[in-house]
Amino acid sequence: MSRALVLLRREAALAWGRGGGPLIAVGFYAGVATLMPLAIGPEPERLAAIALGAAWVALALASLLCLDRLFERDYEDGALEGLVLSETPLELVCAIKCLGQWLATGAPLAVAAPVAAIALGADPALAPLIFLCALVGGLAFAFTGGIGAALSLGARRGGLLTAVIVLPLFVPPVIFGGGALDAFAGGLPWQSGLALLGAYAAAAVALGPVAMAGACRNALT
Amino acid sequence: MIQALAITELALRRGGRHLFDGLNLTLAAGEVCAVTGPNGAGKTSLLRAVAGLLAPEAGTIGFGAADPAAARASGLHFLGHQDGLKPARTAAEELTFWTRWDGASPGALETAVADLELSRLLALEVRRLSAGQRRRLSLARLAAAPRALWLLDEPLSPLDARWRARFGEMMARHLAGGGLILAAVHDPLPIPARELEIPA
Structure with missing residues (x-):
């Protein structure tokens, strides 16, 4: 157990520093959220109508950006071999890597999400639910994203390949999260959307590491 | 074993x-x-x-x-061309992580650091180390965790x-x-x- 904690601390520290870490992720998020009104027009009514959806899509894109080199750096510098040759199952190693990723970039993005949505004109009363959805969604993004990052190991332009693999996996959380927020804004029952988002995240946490470990073993041998 | x-x-x-x-x-x-x-x-x-x-x-x-x-x-210990050390982290952070990952005790790490004369390098980022110094860091892993x-x-x-x-x-x-x-x-x-x- 202490070994898992040691790895989690290292992974969170590496994700914090990787490609600028949370600062870049939040900056990218703010940039995409700022582009929306420039393209759509500054009228508050029009912006308010798309605020939630735009903030949610921008969150998915920012999460995608952070995935770059989640496994690749360890693969290139030999650390992955060191992590494989241990008593800790590779599946657990992969899960811990994604958890570190979520702590270092998913959580800061979840804090930024309500700010971006409100800046675009969303109702401030939505802020707690946006935060919650972004936090749970971020977990799903990290664990499905890890599959793409592991599968693209060793490929040239792996970052681009990761995006192509991962975007379809991001569809359900975007639908569920966006649906829950829309329902809440419209005064409709929103719990089912959040429950589905949570279920997807749980499935990703349970199954993702198995796929990642398989992909890592395949890349090494 | x-x-x-x-x-x-x-x-x-x-x-x-x-x-x-x-x-x-x-x-x-x-x-x-x-x-x-x-x-x-x-x-x-x-x-x-x-x-x-x-x-x-x-x-x-x-x-x-x-x-x-x-x-x-x-x-077993596998010491390859690639040592798995992250250039942006300090030698102390990397050595502590890897020896704990290998299951070494803090006391064994201290002994290995003394044996391989690493104490003056520990505060440096790995990128500042020469190839030979990096290798000594890897050898400390062998010394600290008996396999x-x-x-x-x-x-x-x-x-x-x-x-x-x-x-x-x-x-x-x-x-x-x-x-x-x-x-x-x-x-x-x-x-x-x-x-x-x-x-x-």
């Missing part, structure tokens, strides 16, 4: 290219074997196959009475004459304690070793 290494009729293929076949090697506790051969003959691949990082095309690799999966998980089988890929190349001799003493101590060493080398090891040549 690994008492012996037995490789029988091993054939390896890497990236679609046939490397060698019919390779036999047995290593008992306290024995060291230096694997030699031209570039690309398959020395590194042999070490990777023993570590379980490369599936053999034919033949078997056994670890005496020990279960292969358990032996690989906790019975029976050492798989060493060109362990001497970045070390200067003094550290080659010191590393020789380290290997001799490891063998005296019942360890096994399989090393891929171009230069002879600083201790007497059996040779296994892989033809081109």
